[in-house]
Amino acid sequence: MPSVELGLARVHIGRRYRLGVMGGTFDPIHHGHLVAASEVAARFDLDEVVFVPTGVPWQKKGRKVSQAEDRYLMTVIATASNPTFSVSRVDIDRPGDTYTVDTLKDLRRERGSDVDLFFITGADALSHILTWRGAEELFDLAHFIGVSRPGVPLGVKDISHLPAEKVTLLEVPAMAISSTDCRQRVGEDMPIWYLVPDGIVQYINKRGLYRDNDQTIPEDH
16 A cells, blocks of 8 residues: 655555554653564554653652653653654643543544544553453544563463453563663663663753652652
């Protein structure tokens, strides 16, 4: 099928636009996130992947989270070189806790009804998806793709209660990298080169992230 370049993303003529949605705290964003998004885009023939940094992540209760603007800017820096990637502010500009159902509804309103949404998340998160707010609406809004690193059981039995036509599990290289490890390494004066894009290393150093408690904010709950 022919395709053309239009703006930031590739557009295929004659079919519905396919938009990947990569939500996350991105504290910091790392190569695992980028490889996962790239792999899913290739496997599912996505026209675009939009990264959506969370505003107030309800699932991160008990730890401090960097300022939303820092996480947003790091995501912009990390994705800038890939024309298929974009970054949305819908979650960080929305007051209150961030919930996936609100993210998908906002993107649906922005992009229109003729766009197919593919939400990219960790495979382990899918087993808990029915506990998410608005769970009964989620599968009407998007197809869910659970990514896992090679060699880790994908837990098909754990998601057997979910609609098979709305869920896909996918092994992705580089998923062993974690934001938690990156933060800990910075706090211990260990390098994070090659775990995150070069621009992110420079941004973290410039802003003093993960070293100074004044650069982080506690969650509301």
